[in-house]
Amino acid sequence: MAPAAPAVRVAPASAAAPVIEAEGLSKRYGTFVAVAGLDLRVAPGEVYGLLGPNGSGKTTTILMLLGLTEPSGGRVRVLGFDPAREPLEVKRRVGYLPDAVGFYDDLSARENLRYSARLMGLPRAEREGRIEAVLTRMGLAEVADKRVGAFSRGMRQRLGLAEVLLKAPQVAVLDEPTASLDPSSADEFLDLIRSLKAEGITVLLSSHLLHQVQAVCDRVGLFRAGRLELEGTVEALSQRVLGSAYHIEVEAHGEAVEAALRGVPGVLGVERRGAGRYRAAARTDLRPQLAAAVAGCGGALYGLQLEARSLDEVYAHHFGRAGRAAHPEEVGRGVA
Numbered sequence: 489m490a491p492a493a494p495a496v497r498v499a500p501a502s503a504a505a506p507v508i509e510a511e512g513l514s515k516r517y518g519t520f521v522a523v524a525g526l527d528l529r530v531a532p533g534e535v536y537g538l539l540g541p542n543g544s545g546k547t548t549t550i551l552m553l554l555g556l557t558e559p560s561g562g563r564v565r566v567l568g569f570d571p572a573r574e575p576l577e578v579k580r581r582v583g584y585l586p587d588a589v590g591f592y593d594d595l596s597a598r599e600n601l602r603y604s605a606r607l608m609g610l611p612r613a614e615r616e617g618r619i620e621a622v623l624t625r626m627g628l629a630e631v632a633d634k635r636v637g638a639f640s641r642g643m644r645q646r647l648g649l650a651e652v653l654l655k656a657p658q659v660a661v662l663d664e665p666t667a668s669l670d671p672s673s674a675d676e677f678l679d680l681i682r683s684l685k686a687e688g689i690t691v692l693l694s695s696h697l698l699h700q701v702q703a704v705c706d707r708v709g710l711f712r713a714g715r716l717e718l719e720g721t722v723e724a725l726s727q728r729v730l731g732s733a734y735h736i737e738v739e740a741h742g743e744a745v746e747a748a749l750r751g752v753p754g755v756l757g758v759e760r761r762g763a764g765r766y767r768a769a770a771r772t773d774l775r776p777q778l779a780a781a782v783a784g785c786g787g788a789l790y791g792l793q794l795e796a797r798s799l800d801e802v803y804a805h806h807f808g809r810a811g812r813a814a815h816p817e818e819v820g821r822g823v824a
């Protein structure tokens with residue numbers, strides 16, 4: 489296999505011992521290379537988003553981290569364990585929500601969790617209390633005794649996360665967790681992901697819903713054709729891919745305003761967007777300097793608004809039309 493080009497890292501990973509660590513990790517199916525020389529480090533308590541077009545290797549990477557498929561090459565450690573050699577150690581500590589959640593349809597939500605709790609080896613005395621707690625946390629207490637076969641996809645998804653929580657994991661790996669959720673359920677799910685982080689749980693999240701990824705992830709990695717091409721914070725990726733991290737909308741009147749805005753150190757460009765409306769691109773939040781520039785040239789300031797560039801813009805710019813065409817539901821979405 490040809491050596492992979494290293495990903496462009498535009499923000500360093502934390503110096504703390506990584507929870508997830510892959511070096512040169514590869515997976516081949518016959519002659520087809522699904523993952524090519526992946527280097528990845530995820531720090532304790534970090535929420536890391538895996539992004540990329542369909543078939544770019546995200547799920548294959550997750551399966552290797554979980555010991556569910558064996559790497560063809562390279563090295564991987566999760567919480568210090570080798571998932572291929574010590575899969576039980578990894579499974580005990582890592583909660584996994586697959587993109588298609590499998591439960592026994594003839595059993596109720598509570599019965600499914602009882603079954604999972606036995607498999608996890610939870611002490612008998614703790615089981616019922618913990619099951620009740622996770623059902624309540626996931627908003628499933630009222631349907632706990634209904635057959636899962638009658639559950640909507642969103643309810644199954646919630647039950648999937650309930651099962652993850654039941655394990656009290658150190659790491660949660662979530663493959664497209666909000667794909668089948670309506671907007672308000674997706675928002676609740678994002679709050680839950682934030683609460684996992686607040687509890688110190690490391691989260692690895694794969695998703696195509698870029699505004700949601702931007703809303704919860706500390707760093708993201710952009711995959712293409714089995715390679716991690718770019719990784720960093722959304723702000724750092726915006727700088728790198730788009731050339732600026734912020735847009736500042738300025739509403740101001742006065743003949744010299746545009747020139748004054750252009751003259752502010754750090755302004756990368758100014759776009760006129762109608763009478764008295766401008767958009768300045770900048771690396772940092774320059775609102776005070778822009779306000780001072782308007783006042784300094786005798787202009788009248790009516791409004792200033794800071795907008796972070798969206799991951800959607802970064803993704804579209806990096807992957808071009810092909811990447812976007814794979815995920816038409818994202819077209820036109822803004823910052824969450």
Ligand SMILES: Nc1ncnc2c1ncn2[C@@H]1O[C@H](COP(=O)(O)OP(=O)(O)OP(=O)(O)O)[C@@H](O)[C@H]1O
Pocket residue numbers: 517520521522540541542543544545546547548549
């Ligand atoms: N068991 C398998 N046998 C052969 N090829 C496979 C197998 N599993 C995955 N692949 C191929 O590996 C590539 C990466 O697939 P993977 O599921 O990891 O992508 P993904 O980024 O998760 O995609 P998606 O966004 O659609 O979930 C794809 O081309 C896929 O067809």
